[in-house]
Amino acid sequence: MDEYQYLALMGACLLVTLPLELVLGARVWRRPGRLLRALVPTVAIFLAWDMLAIARHHWGFNQRYLVGWSLPADVPIEELVFFIAIPICGLLTLEAVRRLLGEARRA
Numbered sequence: 001m002d003e004y005q006y007l008a009l010m011g012a013c014l015l016v017t018l019p020l021e022l023v024l025g026a027r028v029w030r031r032p033g034r035l036l037r038a039l040v041p042t043v044a045i046f047l048a049w050d051m052l053a054i055a056r057h058h059w060g061f062n063q064r065y066l067v068g069w070s071l072p073a074d075v076p077i078e079e080l081v082f083f084i085a086i087p088i089c090g091l092l093t094l095e096a097v098r099r100l101l102g103e104a105r106r107a
Contacts, residue, residue, distance in 0.1 A: 010085040026095035
């Protein structure tokens with residue numbers, strides 16, 4: 001089961017921040033075009049960075065915690081999931097705080 005821990009953690013991060021969309025109305029998931037415009041450059045830059053670092057043997061990954069699926073250049077699928085999940089969680093948090101601060105100013 002160790003190989004699923006990292007993916008489970010990313011899923012938990014998304015699950016924990018989901019109420020920010022549903023309860024506080026962060027409107028991240030409801031604006032998929034905007035979300036993609038935020039994610040694509042981030043994912044592209046960090047995947048390229050990972051590919052370079054792996055090719056130069058600057059870092060690697062503990063196989064015990066990987067499911068075994070890899071992208072080109074031996075980038076584990078977990079890295080792609082990280083580069084998608086964490087920015088989404090950050091955007092959800094940012095938009096929820098903006099919404100709360102906006103409501104506080106109107107009160």
